[in-house]
Amino acid sequence: MRLVVAGTPDVALPSLEALLASTHEVAAVVTRPDARAGRGRRAAASPVATRAREAGLPVLQPPTPRDPAFLAQLADLAPDACPVIAYGALVPPAALDVPRLGWVNLHFSLLPAWRGAAPVQRALMAGDDVTGACVFQLEQGLDTGPVYGCLTEPVGQRDTAGDLLTRLARSGARLLLDVLDAMQAGTALAVPQPAEGVSLAPKITVEEARVDWNAPAAAVDRHVRACTPEPGAWTTFRGERLKLAPVLPVDEQAPAPGRVAVDKRRVLVGTGAGAVELGHVQPAGKRAMPALDWARGARPEDEELQ
The missing domain is CATH 3.10.25.10 (Formyl transferase, C-terminal domain)
Structure with a gap:
């Protein structure tokens, strides 16, 4: 299949590498605009943008996925599907309708648990013993689309969010490729998420990261x-x-x-x-x-x- 891959941080790199090594064609990458970082506040490309350029891929960095110029570029690329891994922006209906088979999202939780931007962090805070990753069909709701497949990952007693994300990014890349292969073969089946067990995982702010010493x-x-x-x-x-x-x-x-x-x-x-x-x-x-x-x-x- 012809793919346009959307992702931004390091956790998206294992999936990008898996897709580059697959039989699918990666036509382009969509990632967030360069962000200012470090003491000098210099603009820096995202890890996904850097790797895509090394691979000779076109890199699209719209200020928002609603940008008309981006939507025209996406339509010209004519992708069959758009896999998403931690892109960092909501995809509007005008973009969702472009690929023939839609957008599929690799999300690092066992949906419908921990819908949102910080699923691994929230799972750790809550004391979950098991987490995982799911690939689902992107729709307008927040991580509400039907699920193609999931995997589980035990939470170690000393795991940090970074540890878990590293493991889930690797195993999730294999899951994403399996789903895309099934979509190409016409055997993929998306199952609606259950109404029970929904929890939300909003981004953790700097203020929320402050330790409460009155907690156990x-x-x-x-x-x-x-x-x-x-x-x-x-x-x-x-x-x-x-x-x-x-x-x-x-x-x-x-x-x-x-x-x-x-x-x-x-x-x-x-x-x-x-x-x-x-x-x-x-x-x-x-x-x-x-x-x-x-x-x-x-x-x-x-x-x-x-």
Whole structure:
């Protein structure tokens, strides 16, 4: 089949690579416009745009998929199907109608659970034991279309959102290719999502990534892992932001919520139930460092993180 692939971040790359190596023809890639990043705030191409250019593919970067010029380009490309992997923008009806077989979306949850932009992060925050990925037919509703196929992935006790997304991106690429092969063969079957079990996964804001030390240690642990690597969990110390790498719950007598206790081997912080051991931390304007190194310099003296 002739495909136009839509995707933006690193998690879309395994699918793009699988499609480039397949018998399908990738006619072009759609990705988000270059974004300013880093200290210099220079415009940088998305990982998908960079890889597509290396492969010699046309790269379409409309400011919005509603852009008339983009819709005309898409129509000229005449794709049979448009696979989507974390593109980052809603596809309007005018674009949905262009490919002969529609748009199919690789989504990193077991639909109808965790519809939205941050399914893996929300699953981790909620304490799910199992997550997965589904390929479904894109329609106007938010991740509501009928499902062609799913796979499951157990959630490890120390998994971060980045860990899970890496594994799901790889296994999901195989699932997406299987679905597209079935669509080409005319054997693909899309099953409507059940009405029960719906949950939403809106993007995690920077403010929401702040740690609540009154929550139990297990919840704090899940929260930090869910926000790793993006947007990054944080707290404040002496009025300045302190970024946190994953922490480790400990089963012993704990200081009060937010209170810091330092010994020769580790740095503990009290929570609403139990304590956590800090891993690496990053003070404002400094590099990340082991928590003990930070504590030796900061000398928290039984102070609180807030």
